[in-house]
Amino acid sequence: MAPARDRRTGFSRRRQYGVFVGYVLAIAGAVVGAALLVVSTFNPPAFAGARMGVAGLTAPVSSGLAWVVGGVAAVPEAIGTYFFVRQENVALRREREQTRALLMRARTIAYDNRRLRSLLKVRDRIAEPVVTARLVSSSASSGRRFALLNAGRWSGVRPGMAVRGPDGLVGRVVETGPNAARVMLLTDGDSIVPIRRTRDGLPAIAVGRGDGMLDVRSVNATNVKFNAGDLFVTSGVGGLYSPGIPVARVMTAGADSVMARTFANPDTFDFAVVEPGFMPVPPPRALAPSDNSAK
Known part of the structure; x- marks a missing residue:
């Protein structure tokens, strides 16, 4: 069936209005375009x-x-x-x-x-250190203060030898085994070390308190004044510790007896040096044949 030739909008007012508005807009656009063209030209x-x-x-x-x-x-x-x-x-x-x-x-x-x-x-x-060994343990919580060294008689370690770390004196050897040694720390209650004050050479002794600290006490003098920060080193008296090893620093000022802290803390380092006694104890003298015969 051929398409109808009649293209009228029909009776729909919406469609009629749409077509009318389209024509109006087209005409208005053409007029505006023409006006703009004329204005842009002239x-x-x-x-x-x-x-x-x-x-x-x-x-x-x-x-x-x-x-x-x-x-x-x-x-x-x-x-x-x-x-x-x-x-x-x-x-x-x-x-x-x-x-x-x-x-x-x-x-x-x-x-x-x-x-x-x-x-x-x-x-x-140190002129002739005995051995450098490791401190494998220390008793920091008990009343006695000891440390274990992983070197003993096989390495030349003997009782009475001093043990020192990078910062100062640690203690001395009290017992030895074939490959281990027991070290009494400075803070042990039985530890006594002869010391001197660095600024004037005042003699004193450092006594362990058993609580990680030391008591610095004057020797053969009364009313001795100690200042906070006074430094003490070993004096060499007694023949165990060589002189000049750092020992302790005074914490609070006082007279005759004050509390001090050690320079060396075994809990902060692993290795220590064992050195021979400053004045080694001579070996026992052999009995003469006459003495044996007399017996």
């Missing part, structure tokens, strides 16, 4: 002003539309960035933990190197 400044006026009216609308379009376009990018940043944060946290572990190892190694270098300097100052 009066360019007026056309430019009209064009800028229209641009001023449409600029906010264009800006708003651009903002909306940019926001909508940024949503996928924001989602992708979120997941990327999250993965990056996880990787950075993992890397931070690895770096922290390496930093702790580096600090530990540097600390050990400083202690070993200090101990090496101490060893170099």
Whole structure:
């Protein structure tokens, strides 16, 4: 069936109004276009002003539309960035933990190197050190203060020998085994060390308190004044400890007897140097044949 040639709008008013408005807009557009063409040809400044006026009216609308379009376009990018940043944060946290572990190892190694270098300097100052050994344990919580050294008679360690660390005197050997030795620390209640004050040579003795501290007491004098910060070293009296080994620092001022803290803390280092006695005890004298015959 051939299409109808009648293209009238029919009896629908909506359709009639739509067609009418379309014609009106088309005609109005044509008129406005013609007017603008005439103005742009014969009066360019007026056309430019009209064009800028229209641009001023449409600029906010264009800006708003651009903002909306940019926001909508940024949503996928924001989602992708979120997941990327999250993965990056996880990787950075993992890397931070690895770096922290390496930093702790580096600090530990540097600390050990400083202690070993200090101990090496101490060893170099000693004429003939017996042995350098490790302090494997110490009794820091009991009333008696002892430490265990992993070197004994096989290494030449004997009772009475002084034990010192990088910072100062640790104590003396009291018992020895084939490959171990027991060291009485300065802070033990039975430890007594002859000392002298560094600034004036005042003689004194350092007596262990059994609580990690020392009592510094004057010798053969009364009303002796001690100041906080006074430094004491071994005096060499008694023949066990060589002179000049750092022992303790006075904590509070006082007279005749004050409390002091040791320079060397066995809990803060691993290795120690065993040195021979300053004045070794001579070996027992062999009995003469006449003495044996007399018996």
